[in-house]
Structure formats: structure tokens, C-alpha cells
Amino acid sequence: MVSVGTLVSGVAHELNNPAGTIMLNAEFFSKAWKDIVPILDRVNTSKGDYEIAGLPFNESKEEINQLIPDLLNNAHRIKNIIEELKEFSRKEDSPVKQPMEINKVIQASINLTNNMIKKATKNFSWESEEILPEISGSFQRLEQVFINLIQNACQSLSDNTHGIYISTGYDNEKNEIIVKIKDEGEGIEEKDLKKITDPFFTTKRSNGGTGLGLSISFQIIKDHGGSINFESKKGKGTTVSVRLPITPLKEEKG
Numbered sequence: 001m002v003s004v005g006t007l008v009s010g011v012a013h014e015l016n017n018p019a020g021t022i023m024l025n026a027e028f029f030s031k032a033w034k035d036i037v038p039i040l041d042r043v044n045t046s047k048g049d050y051e052i053a054g055l056p057f058n059e060s061k062e063e064i065n066q067l068i069p070d071l072l073n074n075a076h077r078i079k080n081i082i083e084e085l086k087e088f089s090r091k092e093d094s095p096v097k098q099p100m101e102i103n104k105v106i107q108a109s110i111n112l113t114n115n116m117i118k119k120a121t122k123n124f125s126w127e128s129e130e131i132l133p134e135i136s137g138s139f140q141r142l143e144q145v146f147i148n149l150i151q152n153a154c155q156s157l158s159d160n161t162h163g164i165y166i167s168t169g170y171d172n173e174k175n176e177i178i179v180k181i182k183d184e185g186e187g188i189e190e191k192d193l194k195k196i197t198d199p200f201f202t203t204k205r206s207n208g209g210t211g212l213g214l215s216i217s218f219q220i221i222k223d224h225g226g227s228i229n230f231e232s233k234k235g236k237g238t239t240v241s242v243r244l245p246i247t248p249l250k251e252e253k254g
């Protein structure tokens with residue numbers, strides 16, 4: 001599987017040329033239209049009203065006058081989005097890792113998803129062993145992982161009597177932090193379990209799911225030297241276990 005950074009920069013690269021062409025053509029068309037209008041106006045006065053694209057000339061002219069800036073604005077928007085994607089993939093490739101407490105990451109993720117959790121369930125809990133060793137990582141990217149996992153848990157619940165339970169702990173033997181996110185939601189079909197971390201795999205397409213949440217999360221946890229594991233029973237619920245090593249990562253520079 002390709003890394004998210006690679007995937008994003010690939011997509012940005014592929015979109016760059018067509019978006020550039022649309023923008024250049026729109027700019028040229030905008031200039032050309034200014035020169036064409038007086039000619040069409042003259043034809044209209046000398047030969048009487050005629051139609052363009054099924055509309056009387058004057059209506060069509062108004063329409064096109066508005067449509068051209070619209071075309072240009074949207075082409076600029078696409079170019080800006082592509083720039084943001086490129087910037088994202090640059091950052092993705094060089095995350096800064098710092099020592100941190102996992103519970104602070106979990107707390108921040110819960111705070112950011114608080115409204116969603118409240119809407120999804122009346123049974124939410126978070127328990128932690130009191131003292132946990134620090135891990136080394138990127139706060140923002142780990143937060144992104146737990147937000148994605150909490151979001152999936154919330155979206156899996158059929159009603160608010162079903163719960164979501166988060167726990168953090170320490171595996172002494174393996175020297176790893178374990179975060180578990182357990183939901184009593186709809187669960188995952190066995191045939192889908194292998195596919196859920198693939199980019200663009202989603203069963204929520206009609207509700208706006210992109211299928212990128214888990215593939216990004218999987219990549220981030222891998223970059224931290226950890227692992228992510230899914231246990232699920234259709235109709236019963238899902239437990240996601242994230243393991244993160246305590247030992248600072250060797251490849252860290254600076």
C-alpha cells in the first residue's frame with residue numbers, strides 16, 4: 001500500500017495539468033468574450049434578435065457575463081486546493097516527533113468530537129491506568145487517528161443506548177501503550193475486515209464517506225512504529241486496538 005503522502009502528492013500531480021489548462025483557457029475565453037460581445041451586439045441591432053444556446057441573445061449575454069468569472073473563480077479554487085494537497089503531502093513526509101502523554105492526545109480528541117459523541121450515545125466512558133510512560137510522536141497526527149476512530153465508532157451506532165468505551169493502558173512485556181476503542185455498533189462483515197484500511201474503501205459512500213479515515217490512520221500509526229488491529233462481529237460491535245511503542249524512534253533527526 002502506498003503512503004498517504006505519496007497518494008496525495010500523486011493525486012495533486014495528476015490534477016495539476018488539467019486544472020492549469022482549464023484556468024488558462026478560461027482566462028483566454030474571458031478576454032475573447034470582451035472582444036466578441038460588441039460584434040454580437042452589432043449583429044443584434046442590424047439583423048434583429050437571435051438565439052444563443054436556446055436563449056434570446058441579451059439573456060444569453062447576461063448569463064455568459066456571469067458564467068465567466070464563475071468559471072475563473074472555480075478554476076482558482078481548484079488550483080488552491082491542489083496547492084494545499086501538495087503542502088499536506090510535504091508535511092506528511094516529514095512529521096516532527098516529540099515526547100508526549102497519550103492521555104493528553106486522547107483527551108484532546110474527545111474534546112474535539114464531544115458533540116458527535118453526545119449525539120451518538122448516552123453510554124460513553126474513558127478509563128486509563130494512572131501513570132503511563134511517555135511515547136514519542138506527532139501530537140496532531142495521533143489526534144487525527146483517534147478522531148477518525150471515534151468518528152467511526154459514533155457512526156456505527158444504531159441508537160444512543162449502545163455505547164462507546166475507550167481505555168488506555170500499558171503492556172509491560174512489550175513496552176507498548178495500548179489504546180482501545182470499543183463500540184457496540186453495527187460491526188464489520190468478515191469479508192470487509194481485510195479491506196477497511198485500503199484507501200477509498202467505504203460502506204458510507206452515500207453519506208459522504210471518503211474511505212480515507214482508516215487508511216490515513218493506519219499509515220500514521222505505522223509511521224510511529226505501532227500497529228492497529230480490528231476485532232469485529234457483525235451486529236455486535238467493534239474493538240480497535242492501537243499499540244504504540246515507548247522506545248523513541250531511531251530514525252528521528254534533529
Ligand SMILES: Nc1ncnc2c1ncn2[C@@H]1O[C@H](COP(=O)(O)OP(=O)(O)OP(=O)(O)O)[C@@H](O)[C@H]1O
Nearest residue numbers: 152153156187196202203204209210211212213214
Ligand atoms: N467502528 C466501526 N464499526 C463498523 N464499521 C466500521 C468501523 N470503523 C470502520 N468501519 C468500516 O470501515 C470502512 C472504512 O472506514 P474509514 O474510516 O476508512 O472510511 P469511512 O468512515 O467510510 O469514511 P471517512 O472516514 O473518510 O469519512 C467504513 O466505511 C466502515 O464500513
Ligand SMILES: [Mg+2]
Nearest residue numbers: 148152213214
Ligand atoms: Mg471514517
